Amino acid sequence: MAGKTEVYVFDGDRPVPAVIRQYTEEDFTELIRIQSEAFPPPYPPEMWWNEEQLRNHVRLFPEGALCIEVEDVLAGSVTGLIVQFDPAHPGHTWSEITDDGYIRNHQPDGNSLYVADICVRPRYRKLGLGKWLIQSLYHTVVHLGLERLLGAGRMPGYGKVADQMTAEQYLDAVVRGELRDPVITFLLRCGRTPLGVTANYLEDEESRNYAALMEWKNPFYSK
Structure with missing residues (x-):
């Protein structure tokens, strides 16, 4: 998914403009802040994204590094990587399949797009942003000719x-x-x-x- 997609989300019956796009290095500080809001204590801060992880996301697989803005405010993100998935051997941990979130094991020739993380600011969750972010990954799966979205x-x-x-x-x-x-x-x-x-x-x-x-x-x- 390149460029940006403009959509309307709904606050009750009120349409609200939103934009889905690839996140970039300029977004890193705000993305980490969103993680802290979405996963507050006792969730361990070391489990939030760090800048090295985010830099790998946009370098190794920018098509899987998406964010959503609502009225020009960054409100959520979703991150994926391509893996080779064998349904006959489905067992894995998050750490194994995402390389602890660093996605250095991203396989461009794999068969499945794997959701490493989805995160929405609590005050925006009633707008259905998570569903739009997942929908955007479906578009990426189709665009890249992959077999499935997995997570x-x-x-x-x-x-x-x-x-x-x-x-x-x-x-x-x-x-x-x-x-x-x-x-x-x-x-x-x-x-x-x-x-x-x-x-x-x-x-x-x-x-x-x-x-x-x-x-x-x-x-x-x-x-």
């Missing part, structure tokens, strides 16, 4: 019921609509479908370190 979603609601069911049972209950999870339900609304649960994905007490591996298949893909 693992936290399951922050699982910790509340972990003594009653397994992580797999929890994911099934969310998909059936019996339970609602703030992350997994959002990803379902964005068009993602679950492939299964991966353990020890990320140190995340709310999710008991589990995550749901979810994909969007490119309907135009051909080998």
Whole structure:
């Protein structure tokens, strides 16, 4: 995705102009500030993006380094890299598949676009910006002729019921609509479908370190 895409998001019934574009070095300070707002303590600050990571994103794969501005204010970002994914061996951790966020393992000849991070400022979350950022990555998948968009979603609601069911049972209950999870339900609304649960994905007490591996298949893909 090159250049920028102008869209309208909605604050209630009020259309609000927004712009989706690739982020650049000039955005780094604000992107780190957004991370601090979106992931406040007790989330460890060392898990926020740093300038070296962001510099790798725009150098190694600028098509996967996107941000969204709302009325000229930087409000969120999404970051991806291309990987070679084998559905027969889906297990991985966030650290392994994203190179701890440095994406030096980006594979231009891989088959899948992997979502390393999506982040929206809390005060802008009611505008549906996350869905627009995910939609933009779908466009990138189609443009590059990749097989899928792939990523693992936290399951922050699982910790509340972990003594009653397994992580797999929890994911099934969310998909059936019996339970609602703030992350997994959002990803379902964005068009993602679950492939299964991966353990020890990320140190995340709310999710008991589990995550749901979810994909969007490119309907135009051909080998």
